[in-house]
Amino acid sequence: MATAEAAAHSEGKAGGTYAGGLWSWITTVDHKRIGILYFLSGLFFFLVGGLEAMLIRLQLAVPENTVLSAEVFNQLFTMHGLTMVLFAVMPMAAGAFNYIVPLQIGARDVAFPRLNAFSYWLFLCGALLLNSSFFFGGAPSAGWFAYANLTSSQFSPGHGMDFYVLGLALAGAASIVAALNFIVTIINLRAPGLTFMRLPLFTWMTLVVSFLIILAFPPFTIGTIFLLFDRMFGTLFFEPSGGGDPVLWQHLFWIFGHPEVYILILPAFGIVSDVIPTFSRKPLFGYPVVVYSGILIAFLGFGVWAHHMFSVGLGPIANSAFSGLTMLIAIPTGVKMFNWIATMWGGSIRFRAPMLFSIGLVAMFTIGGLSGVMHASAPADLQQTDTYFVVAHLHYVLFGGTIFGLFAGIYYWFPKVTGRLLGERLATAHFWLLLIGMNLTFFPMHFAGLHGMPRRTFTYPAGLGFEGYNLASTVGAGITLLAMLLFLLNFVRSLRSEATAGANPWEASTLEWATSSPPPVHNFDVTPEVTSRDPLWYDGIALPAGEEEFHMPNPSYWPLVVAGGILMAAAGALVGLPVALLGAAVALAGIYGWSFEPIH
């Protein structure tokens, strides 16, 4: 693929403008447009996953409810988890990586623009393939973790699990390719003077997350391929009757799955680490410590996977080791919390929407972190595992943490992307409703769980004391939905308002605010030079004036051809060998077309 990156360039013109029309979006290789595509796709799947959550909450509102059948309920909680993790949060974060990182490092694009477009199309193919299972005999229903041997042909007949394997293989490959691209971009395309210890924290966390992605997805890919072979070709990897060990799946899954939760949270930490200094009008407190603790969280993340498996019976030595390592992670995470609080301390704080959501993250993530340390202890975890207590914990870190962080980012960078500010009054209402809604939804789950309510069951009998908690959760989910509607209203209204934001509406310090809003195709007329960590505060630049020669890449349809070929090949695994071969041929032809695309 690397030689495939024979680059096609066209002469860039300073102040060049975007071509219009659908075709220009399909063939775009521009990081900003790809960022927008990623974000809008992610937002769409966020709404889909939210709808699935609403249905789940409706079913659980009262005991013995019959809104959904058990089978549909299983499909919905499986798809809710998969959709939110892989098709909502990751692409929304990828949207920010794409749009913001090149701007923050003073580059004109990512290192491999066509590869970047390819990542997006392949991700979209994976998302559509998995979700199409609803229309072809039912979605996967074994949970997002898909424990063996619930997933074998015997216990998961039908094609749901095949869609799981194939859809996630595409999405995983897309994530790896995108992450490789960002690793090279951040290491290699930094503006002069922008040393590693001057990188904005969001860029830093993008780099860390990219490493997590390229290292965590391969074990999962291997696990899904074992599963595919078990289901299609009769291998025995997870088949106890043939000596296989279903627990192996759990290992492979969580070697991926635990770093994955850091893949979800670290971008939010990066956003908050950029937002809090801006709205406190103070540099980030203890910058190197924030960087190093982010790296340490990521690194330790590979050594703690079995804390998801305490109830499997790995034995006291393994449980103790994984318990200890898990507790260690609380240290760098706690350090970050103190850094953010210390940044606000003595600052002149402006409570604008991005800041509200950032403070929301600090508070909510702390709650989720504390319950996380609780089940780091193996004996305590045995009481909590597979109950709603864990559901409460994971939603405090992923909703209270990641989603709040992403909303902070959306409010923060919306003016950069569109030239328009989101309405502040609706934003404030959105924040408070979301905060109340999420706490009402998830806080009672702690109690429901400690009272023994199991996860992943489609209903519960009356009289066990679960009714009040569940009704409260469902009401809370309704409030959350209302909050989201306010956000969408704000989003649409603001898009129609006048573009008056200007280059740097928040008076922030990092390079993306040095160029106009929205930025021109080539981002910067002249590549900026950096001499400090907060260039717009201390270097007093704005952009150097003048002219500079540069080339911007040509649009290309080959990335879409290759992604489409791969989608066809994957679908061929379900439809028949000829389709698979045809798809592979299309992909191969696409790779050659891509490699030998002429230079201009």
Place this chain on the structure above:
Amino acid sequence: MASEMAHGAEAGGLETAMTHGSHEEPHASSRTYIAIALVLGVLTALEVMVFYVEALSPVLVPILLVLSTAKFVLVVGFFMHLKYDTHILRGLFFGPLAIAVAIIVAMMALYGYFL
């Protein structure tokens, strides 16, 4: 060395003041490469010999680990010239490799190899 075709920085023209081509790596000569290939062949032969010598079977695994690690290092260091390259590339390779090896060892422990 960098070609027009190989214009990976499609953000071309990025005026990065630092370090272009500051480390044109010294190339080992063809003769060195052939010598290394010979060593690799000899090490492989040694590995296979060790496999067949009954008397060495108690220490088979440690000997094989040493020999194959030596082959690994030779190919990565010279054929992939990581020895002459910047530390960033070394980090990109050895960091992930260390995590992979740690996970293999942990899995072996979990599956009862060291008991």
Place this chain on the structure above:
Amino acid sequence: MERTSTGVPNEKMLMWAFIGSECMLFGSLIATYLAYRGRSIVGPYEEELLNIPFITVTTFVLLMSSLMMVLALSAVQRGDPRGSKLFLLLTALLGLVFLAGQVFEFNHFAHEGLGLGRNLFSGTFFLTTGFHGAHVTVGVIWLLTLWAMAMRGRLGPEKSLKVEVAGLYWHFVDVVWIVLFTVIYLMSGASGA
């Protein structure tokens, strides 16, 4: 001229990062292979099937293809078209010989009753070596493409980076085989002990 912050060309860095990711891919396969070693409950078992002398020959072939690869790269770098063509072709051909050996080995095992779903050894063995074989196949196609470019006089020294990146991939595939040869074949003698 390409300018990057580190002086390393983007393509080369991309390949190294990709190789890092591949370490985890093959690491997972090896971890599974080791976890399941000796746990098959029906035969044929690994020690009855693995043919060390045969695989030693194909291992040697793959090692030599790595040598051809470095020679190809230095031929391209010093602008020697004859050497470029010759060594690229030899690298690819040796790769093909290795693949032929693997096809022969797989067939032989199947003939001996080791179908893909026979036991744990069959699944782990075929998938681990099969993944490696798939990587060799991609490498051969890549090398033949470069060779075709060289034959058409389109692989001058200014394009040596393309060959260098392909070479990194090829050597890594070789390195993976160094590990698999030791772990799967030679250490099979230790598993019974």
